[in-house]
Amino acid sequence: MTGEPLPAFRDDLELTLAECWRLLQEGAASRHSAFHVPTVATLDEQGLPELRTMVLRAAEPERRLLRFHTDRRSAKIAQVARSPSGAIHIYDKPSGIQLRLAASLSIEMEGDEVDAAWAASRSFSRICYRVTAAPGSEVEHPEDVAFDHGAADEGRGQFCILLARIHRIEWLHLAHAGHRRAVFEADEKNAGKPEWKGRWLVP
Structure with missing residues (x-):
């Protein structure tokens, strides 16, 4: 509404960048946020973009990282191995805010971060990793999708994380x-705290 006060970040690049990361962190924490389910793009075998909606699990401004969970048998695993270039898109209609992010993607299958992510996941979410065939495999009928409900590891062997x-x-x-x-670009040469350079663009 036109009578509402204008946000403080409206004409301030530093505050705008802070708002970007606040929204991403909110999205990771709240399933009610539009930023909870971004669209993530990778490149397929022909170098064409392939898009899918993923659940944002964590956002860490200090590391410039977003974390997603995925099945290590999914097609995106091989795509990231061939090309780490990725893109992420989010649009929240009520606020009128859109983010377009460029990222370097990586897959982690083992390690403390993966173990912690698995330990924090809910039992309902773990069921997805008990499917016996790889995601995207063809079946004659939807009811042909089978799950290994007796898996001793609850599907942990198929679980991995995607870092952006x-x-x-x-x-x-x-x-x-x-x-x-506005656009913000990270100083890739800075190994410590990330430095961002921002500039305004014509809408």
Whole structure:
């Protein structure tokens, strides 16, 4: 509504970047947030983008990382191995905010971070990893999809995490008072705390 106060980040690049990460962290924590289910793009064998919706599990501004969970038999695993370039898109209609993120993707199958992610996952979520065939496999009928309900590891052997290290954030805020668009690029040479360079764009 036009009578609502304008957000503080509207004309401030530093506050806008902080809002980007706040929304991502909120998305990782709340299934009611539009930022909870971004669209993630990888490149297929022909170099064409392949898109899917994924649940955002964690957002860490200090590491520039987003974390997703996936099945190690899924097609995206081989795609990331061939090309780590990825893109992420999120749009929240009520707020009029869109994020387009460019990232370097990696797959982690073992280690403390993977173990912790598995330990924090709910029993309902673990059922997905008990499916006996690889995700995307062809079946004659939906009821032919089989699950190994007796799996001793509850499906842990098929579980892995997808990490997206963000190096570019493009922000768009649609508002009656005037749209705002900005881009932020990370200083890849900085091994410590990430430094971002932001600039305004024409909406």
